């Protein structure tokens with residue numbers, strides 16, 4: 001073993017530790033009703049993106065088992081070789097129908113979707129303007145693209161317009177990248193304003209709706225909160241959060257979907273999804289499509305929590321409380337644990353320095369009384385720490 005490189009890695013780890021930013025994998029068993037077992041403790045989790053509890057839905061699990069029995073546990077090859085299980089066709093048809101889009105394409109995960117679509121759709125003649133709080137997968141997609149890229153101040157359409165004025169003419173095409181719901185803050189992207197600018201400056205929007213799909217717009221996603229629906233070139237989403245399965249997807253025109261089949265490396269050079277995951281996604285979508293009311297509960301719970309805890313009205317089913325230092329966020333998380341709740345402490349580099357936070361996610365799998373009790377504890381814990 002090369003001891004020099006290992007001692008370099010040890011130094012890196014101790015630097016991370018000095019900053020209270022060490023991450024550890026904790027074994028977590030997810031039971032029903034958002035109950036988890038971690039470190040032998042049973043806690044109610046508010047740190048899970050299974051917004052509709054569908055990963056535990058009996059029909060969804062049954063569909064997944066059935067497909068695994070029929071097709072096997074893995075897909076055996078990439079989609080373009082022999083891994084394109086017939087269930088893909090059904091799933092993509094459902095996604096396109098639900099999202100009112102011409103076409104859809106399912107990827108291995110949301111992360112793989114963003115890292116594949118951004119380089120596939122842009123070239124070195126183009127410019128990408130992206131929100132400074134974009135998800136890691138978008139940042140990596142941008143790095144893999146040959147286009148020029150500039151970030152804009154979070155949700156600041158004036159900044160976007162000043163960049164468009166300065167740079168638009170110099171490039172063949174311009175893409176504006178934003179999110180329906182920002183994953184760490186829970187606020188919504190300024191889709192309407194950006195769509196207006198995209199139209200004015202002949203640019204196109206790529207929207208990451210990982211946290212809006214299944215929750216906002218009666219489940220159809222963030223865009224469906226607006227009338228008329230803003231024009232977006234490509235929407236991406238995930239099957240791993242509200243859908244309770246695994247995978248990612250885009251909805252777009254048929255031409256774009258065909259181009260992605262030919263150009264998106266994270267689709268072409270990776271194995272297709274396990275058939276059980278595809279079947280679970282199909283069943284979850286069928287459940288949502290036949291009863292859109294179930295999609296509204298996570299956001300209602302977030303609003304109830306904020307009302308009782310005397311926090312500002314949330315914009316989604318994600319609520320973040322900024323604790324500033326890493327130590328304070330960890331302390332708050334431990335206090336919640338004492339009262340029987342698991343709330344993750346989110347620290348840099350996931351979020352900017354001095355914005356360490358508690359991030360609560362609400363699910364229809366929670367019980368109303370859990371939300372009320374959690375909010376009462378939150379009031380006391382926050383008073384104690386501030």
Ligand SMILES: Cc1ncc(COP(=O)(O)O)c(C=O)c1O
Nearest residue numbers: 109110111135137183210238240
């Ligand atoms: C905004 C955003 N985009 C993309 C992803 C990636 O999705 P997946 O978990 O399916 O890889 C996430 C996941 O956390 C996310 O929050």
